[in-house]
Amino acid sequence: MALKLKGVLYKYFEEDLGNKSPSLLKYNPIHKKIPVLVHNGKPILESLVILEYIDETWQGYPLLPKDPRERAMARFWAKFIDEMCLKSIWKASWSDEKERVKAVRETSELLQFLDKELEQKRFFGGETIGFLDIVANIIGFWLGALEEASGVELWTRQKFPNLSNWANEFVSSSIIKESLPPRDKLAAHLRNRYGSAEVSK
Numbered sequence: 001m002a003l004k005l006k007g008v009l010y011k012y013f014e015e016d017l018g019n020k021s022p023s024l025l026k027y028n029p030i031h032k033k034i035p036v037l038v039h040n041g042k043p044i045l046e047s048l049v050i051l052e053y054i055d056e057t058w059q060g061y062p063l064l065p066k067d068p069r070e071r072a073m074a075r076f077w078a079k080f081i082d083e084m085c086l087k088s089i090w091k092a093s094w095s096d097e098k099e100r101v102k103a104v105r106e107t108s109e110l111l112q113f114l115d116k117e118l119e120q121k122r123f124f125g126g127e128t129i130g131f132l133d134i135v136a137n138i139i140g141f142w143l144g145a146l147e148e149a150s151g152v153e154l155w156t157r158q159k160f161p162n163l164s165n166w167a168n169e170f171v172s173s174s175i176i177k178e179s180l181p182p183r184d185k186l187a188a189h190l191r192n193r194y195g196s197a198e199v200s201k
Contacts, residue, residue, distance in 0.1 A: 001134050001179045002054045005061045048078055051131055063131040074125065077117065078135040085110050086138055093150040094194050100152065107154050111163060114139070118162035122169060133170055140167040145183050149190035 003010050015024055015034050027036045027043035037044040037053065044053045055063040064071050088110055091103035114136070118124065124132035133140070143155055157164040170176055 001129075001137070001176060002051050002063055002131075004175045004179060005063070005129065006054060006058045007060055008054070008058050048075075048082060048135065051134060055131065063134070065125055065130070070125070074130070074132045077114070077124065077132055080110075080113070081132075081135050081138065085114070089138070089143060089146065089154065092154055093146045093152055104152065104154060108159065111139070111155065111160055115160045115162045118166050121162075121166075123166065129170065129173060129176065133166075136166075137170075137176075139163065140170045141180055141183070142186070145186040145190060148183075148187040149194065 013021075013023070015021060017034070020032055024034065024036065025032060027038055028034075028045055031045065035047060035050060037050045039053075039057070044050050051063060064074055085107070088103055088107040092100055092107045095103055123129050124136065139155075146152075147154055155163070171180065
């Protein structure tokens with residue numbers, strides 16, 4: 001998404017994480033995970049680091065705000081999503097029932113913070129898609145597929161009206177759409193890999 005927003009040409013390679021390629025093991029021997037950005041033959045690892053590298057390396061469309069405080073806050077919320085929301089969403093989707101009920105409640109509390117952050121905003125940074133919107137893709141797009149695959153409801157428009165408006169606008173952007181996998185295939189993949197479970201409501 002970031003490379004498309006910047007207008008940077010790139011080659012995309014998919015990885016089978018059940019059968020990791022020699023390239024992945026070469027470029028990320030420590031974590032052996034994706035994503036990996038290879039630029040001028042050298043790898044950049046970890047999603048948030050890659051996004052900042054892209055923003056600093058290529059001019060044009062800015063991903064992070066220019067204002068230092070706004071930039072710091074974007075990094076804060078990115079870390080909040082990456083470390084707290086993602087962990088809670090995953091637990092809510094795939095834990096045993098006792099832990100799942102607690103995680104569903106925790107996820108709701110965390111999403112409320114993001115919903116409030118989006119009050120009177122089109123995107124997290126204002127009027128255009130930026131760094132934090134890309135990080136929040138786990139909520140804007142993946143969360144619906146996770147709900148479908150696991151059978152656990154984590155998100156309703158009534159509870160999170162600002163997040164819902166943002167997600168609709170985000171995934172409707174032509175550049176974002178081009179970068180997303182088909183939702184039905186993503187949900188089927190998650191269901192096949194992790195199974196599904198019903199939670200008492």
